Amino acid sequence: QVQLQESGPGLVKPSQTLSLTCTVSGGSISSGYHYWSWIRQPAGKALEWIGRIYTSGSTNYNPSLKSRISISVDTSKNQFSLKLTSVTAADTAVYYCGRAVDYWGQGILVTVSS
Amino acid sequence: QSVLTQPPSASGTPGQRVTISCSGSSSNIGSTYVYWYQQLPGSAPKLLIFRNNQRPSGVPDRFSGSKSGTSASLAISGLRSEDEADYYCAAWDDSLSGPYVFGTGTKVTVL
Numbered sequence: 001q002v003q004l005q006e007s008g009p010g011l012v013k014p015s016q017t018l019s020l021t022c023t024v025s026g027g028s029i030s031s032g033y034h035y036w037s038w039i040r041q042p043a044g045k046a047l048e049w050i051g052r053i054y055t056s057g058s059t060n061y062n063p064s065l066k067s068r069i070s071i072s073v074d075t076s077k078n079q080f081s082l083k084l085t086s087v088t089a090a091d092t093a094v095y096y097c098g099r100a101v102d103y104w105g106q107g108i109l110v111t112v113s114s
Numbered sequence: 115q116s117v118l119t120q121p122p123s124a125s126g127t128p129g130q131r132v133t134i135s136c137s138g139s140s141s142n143i144g145s146t147y148v149y150w151y152q153q154l155p156g157s158a159p160k161l162l163i164f165r166n167n168q169r170p171s172g173v174p175d176r177f178s179g180s181k182s183g184t185s186a187s188l189a190i191s192g193l194r195s196e197d198e199a200d201y202y203c204a205a206w207d208d209s210l211s212g213p214y215v216f217g218t219g220t221k222v223t224v225l
Contacts, residue, residue, distance in 0.1 A: 037214075039159075046116045047151075047159060047202055049214040060212040096158055101149060101204070101214060102170065104158040 002026040004097050004105030012091075012112050018084040022097030022105060029078045030055050033100050038071060038082045040093040041107075048093075052100075053080055087112045117142065118203050118217035125223040126193045134220045136186045136203035142215055144184040146206045150177075153200040162201075163188065190222070198224045 008020035022036070029036065038050040051061035053071045061069045065084070073080040084091060092112045098104040119137040126132040138144065150163035161170055163179035166186065176197075178189045186205075190197055203217035 039216075046219045047153075047204075047216040049204075049212065049216065052212070052214075062213045064213075102161045102164060104160075107158050 002099060002103065004099065004103070006095060006097050006105050006108040008108060008110070010109060010111060012087055012110060013114050014088055014112055015086055018082070018087050018091060018110055018112070020082045020095055020097070020108065020110070022080050022082075024078045024080075024099075028075075029073065029080065030075045035100055036073070036080045037098040037101055038095065039098065039104070040095045042090075042093045050082065050084075050095075089113070116218045117207065117215045118205065120201075120203060120217040120220045122218070123221045123223065125225055126190075127225045128193055128195065130193045131189060131191045132193055132197075132222060133190075134188045134201055134203075134222070136188070136217050138184050138186070138205060138215075140184055142184075142205040142207040143181065143186055148179065148181050148186040149204045150179055150186075150188045151202045151204065152197075153202065155199070159202065193224055195224050198222060 003025045005023045012018045035052045035054045037052040041047050051071050053059045053073050068085045070083040094107040094109050096104040096107045124132050147165045151159035152162050153159045162177050166181040167179045176192045180187050201220045207215045
């Protein structure tokens with residue numbers, strides 16, 4: 001049974017870069033599923049898709065965030081990562097990493113505040 | 115910004131059938147598969163329905179999905195107290211390259 005675990009700072013200052021890593025366990029990130037995803041959810045609000053990365057390295061991003069997002073994969077560490085630049089309070093949310101769109105990690109709360 | 119519209123709330127008594135609607139457009143629901151997620155309080159979303167009406171292993175057959183044109187529905191039959199949660203529909207928009215759009219979410223309350 002694959003498991004996903006998000007990790008990274010829980011507090012980021014405005015204008016800085018949010019960096020999160022998702023560690024995949026219970027299976028190889030390179031086998032089975034073709035892509036891995038990030039979504040987020042501000043408190044009390046709906047889910048928002050951030051983007052995805054294929055194990056080949058190809059990416060698709062949410063157009064509303066595209067200029068600030070970068071998703072990468074490290075198959076040797078069985079991890080994939082998210083970077084979101086120039087953050088503001090509006091980026092405060094629980095961030096989830098996922099296997100395709102069918103299974104999500106437990107999530108990590110990231111607060112943007114000085 | 116959600117592009118799929120759901121009613122904010124729905125409710126029923128134990129044993130009843132509850133239906134949640136999801137309205138989209140020709141660029142998402144009208145041309146791609148619909149997915150449904152259940153989110154219990156404080157938990158990650160859990161996939162309930164994929165490809166319009168398919169249930170992942172372990173999801174009870176009390177949950178069923180359907181799609182017609184640019185709208186979709188999730189039905190919960192034999193409502194149980196543990197079904198009290200937020201439910202989200204989702205679909206790929208414009209093309210399979212994304213974005214993946216979620217609905218506005220529906221809070222189901224078991225009375």
